[in-house]
Amino acid sequence: MAYRDDQLNAYLERIGFEGPVRADATTLDRLHRAHRFAIPFENLDIPLGRGIVLDRERLFDKLVTRRRGGYCFEQNALFFGMAETIGFEGRPLLARVWLAAEGVPPRTHTLNLVRLDGEDSIVDVGFGGSFVPPLRLAAGAQAVTADGARHRLTEDSDHGWLLERDGGDGWQRQYSFGLDRVWPGDLQAANHFTATCPGTRFTTLRIVSAATPEGYLSLIGRTLTASRMGKAETHEIADGEEYRRLLSERFGIDLTAEEIERLDLF
Secondary structure, three states, rough: OOOOHHHHHHHHHHOOOOOOOOOHHHHHHHHHHHHHHHOEEEEOOOOOOOOOOHHHHHHHHHHOOOOOOOHHHHHHHHHHHHHHHHHOOEEEEEEEEOOOOOOOOOOEEEEEEEEEEEEEEEEOOOOOOOOOOOEEEEOOOOOOOOOOOOOEEEEEEEOOOEEEOOOOEEEEEEEEEEOOOOHHHHHHHHHHHHHHHOHHHHHHHHHHEEEEEOOEEEEEEOEEEEEEOEEEEEEEOOOOOHHHHHHHHHOOOOOOHHHHOOOOOO
């Protein structure tokens, strides 16, 4: 799903990426980091009644031209399309998110598998919350991020590969995934479920988050949370005007007063 060169240039400007781009490890790491810190994670089109559409041109228009954010199916599709344009090879995967799960969760998350220099790595720009770096697909592969958290990959006998995070309270399961081929129809079906199933996180909550070098910002409902080095501060938003201002100033998302009212938060 490669993009045109002019679209790649607009995307690089959107995420603040400077310098040459090549299909190498340095570019992949820089591209991933720039994307995560520039484009917020959000589901606001769901409560606004617009749904989530994975058409390539509409993703570009939403996340690049209109400078909105998106959730995993949007973010990782855009990222991989741009990576393909640069010359990277890989494919999407589907995952089960274990955070706050009851029983075995469905496959409602997507990430990318990228092959570079004969090795596979997982590259995920669509997992909301704090920054998770690319990880080599190997049991025990680990990375430490600037917020002090550790991330690792392990193998699970039932669910394939497992991403875990230790933010200071021990290892916690984030999501699991297999390496089966994922087709466009699989992504469409998983996206449709995630965006429409009644009573789930993305159909009942208004969610916005952004990774920061030392943690994350999140806006869930009327609560703004700023987490830095594992310590969180919260603020309750008073009204729609304050919500609109914080959405613009802290996340770079500009909605009209009418759209804020349609979110039905106040």
